[in-house]
Amino acid sequence: MAWISLTLAGLLEVIWAFYMKQSHGFTRLVPSVITLVAMIASFALLSFSMRSLPLGTAYTIWTGIGAVGAFLVGLFILGEPANGLRILAACLIVSGLVLMKMAS
Template identity: 70%
Template sequence: MPWIYLAVAGLFEIVWAFSMKQSEGFTRPGPTVVTIAAMIASFALLSLAMKSLPLGTAYTIWTGIGAVGAFLVGIAILGEAASAMRIVAALLIVAGLVLMKLSAPA
């Protein structure tokens, strides 16, 4: 169950990153409320996952899901650049996440 908590926490991190961008510096109320709610949900689920997962593993995977997810949302929704170097960088982050998961105690 902690891995599910961690994955969903990472998804909420993507939501809050995107909604923070949409809030335009917290000047738009709707996206600002979504940002705060998603942050709370993300932190709460991360804290549940950390009850049984190592700190380094949980935090690295949480931030990695958020980073790669925000990168993909930026490309898919916001029209940000998808250069070869940016894609390779994202793939390296994913490779690191896989290695962290594989190295975590059972």
């Protein structure tokens, strides 16, 4: 259950990052509210998962899902540029997440 909660927390991190971008510095109400609700839910699920997972593992996986997810949203939804180094960096993050999971 902790891993499911952690995965959902990471996905919510991607959602709040996207809607924070859409809020234009918290000047648009609906994206701002979605950002705050997703943040609170993400933190709550992260906290729940930390009851049974080590801090380093849980936090690393959470931020990694958020980082790679935000990168992919940027590429595919926001049309941000993709180049070899950015893709390599994302692959290295995913590799680190896999190793962290294997070590847990």
